[in-house]
Amino acid sequence: xxxxxxxxxxxxxxxxxxxxxxxxxxxxxxxxxxxxxxxxxxxxxxxxxxxxxxxxxxxxxxxxxxxxxxxxxxxxxxxxxxxxxxxxxxxxxxxxxxxxxxxxxxxxxx
Amino acid sequence: xxxxxxxxxxxxxxxxxxxxxxxxxxxxxxxxxxxxxxxxxxxxxxxxxxxxxxxxxxxxxxxxxxxxxxxxxxxxxxxxxxxxxxxxxxxxxxxxxxxxxxxxxxxxxxxxx
Numbered sequence: 001x002x003x004x005x006x007x008x009x010x011x012x013x014x015x016x017x018x019x020x021x022x023x024x025x026x027x028x029x030x031x032x033x034x035x036x037x038x039x040x041x042x043x044x045x046x047x048x049x050x051x052x053x054x055x056x057x058x059x060x061x062x063x064x065x066x067x068x069x070x071x072x073x074x075x076x077x078x079x080x081x082x083x084x085x086x087x088x089x090x091x092x093x094x095x096x097x098x099x100x101x102x103x104x105x106x107x108x109x110x
Numbered sequence: 111x112x113x114x115x116x117x118x119x120x121x122x123x124x125x126x127x128x129x130x131x132x133x134x135x136x137x138x139x140x141x142x143x144x145x146x147x148x149x150x151x152x153x154x155x156x157x158x159x160x161x162x163x164x165x166x167x168x169x170x171x172x173x174x175x176x177x178x179x180x181x182x183x184x185x186x187x188x189x190x191x192x193x194x195x196x197x198x199x200x201x202x203x204x205x206x207x208x209x210x211x212x213x214x215x216x217x218x219x220x221x222x223x
């Protein structure tokens with residue numbers, strides 16, 4: 001099993017839709033979780049950290065489920081500009097080494 | 111200022127050349143990273159520097175040689191590369207190696223001919 005797994009998609013949704021991505025991790029000792037966004041041919045940009053209590057920033061909500069070892073990202077009221085690849089990052093269990101998932105592609109269409 | 115800068119933006123080099131990639135940040139971050147990213151793949155960690163000392167080398171071939179001259183600068187020296195080393199090379203920084211919110215530079219797109 002890979003350390004960090006994501007459904008590559010693409011998720012193809014209309015503007016205004018709500019879409020959710022999951023990211024599973026294999027090592028129960030992992031403690032730090034993040035979502036990054038990467039536009040085509042650009043660098044990844046930090047979207048949000050994922051805390052045990054969940055985290056909300058405008059239309060974006062991130063949650064952590066330690067029992068099932070996954071994190072989720074919910075995007076409400078999708079905009080065309082949300083089209084990108086969403087990467088989850090988890091520290092390698094028991095270490096400070098960040099491990100990226102392969103990313104989930106989101107396409108928001110008019 | 112949350113900017114990480116990288117130069118050059120693009121680099122084409124032959125297999126016998128020696129070149130260097132440069133990365134700079136002025137956020138006072140004490141951890142800096144090099145990643146390699148191939149098309150449609152996630153970034154792969156290469157090196158981590160913490161307080162200007164090499165902390166992690168993810169079994170990277172010796173033709174890649176990192177250097178951290180001071181807390182703001184990170185270099186990646188390239189020598190005798192192979193065509194399969196062609197990729198986007200990303201630099202990132204974070205407050206420390208234990209704080210994982212990373213800020214990435216725009217990358218250097220490297221082509222080895």
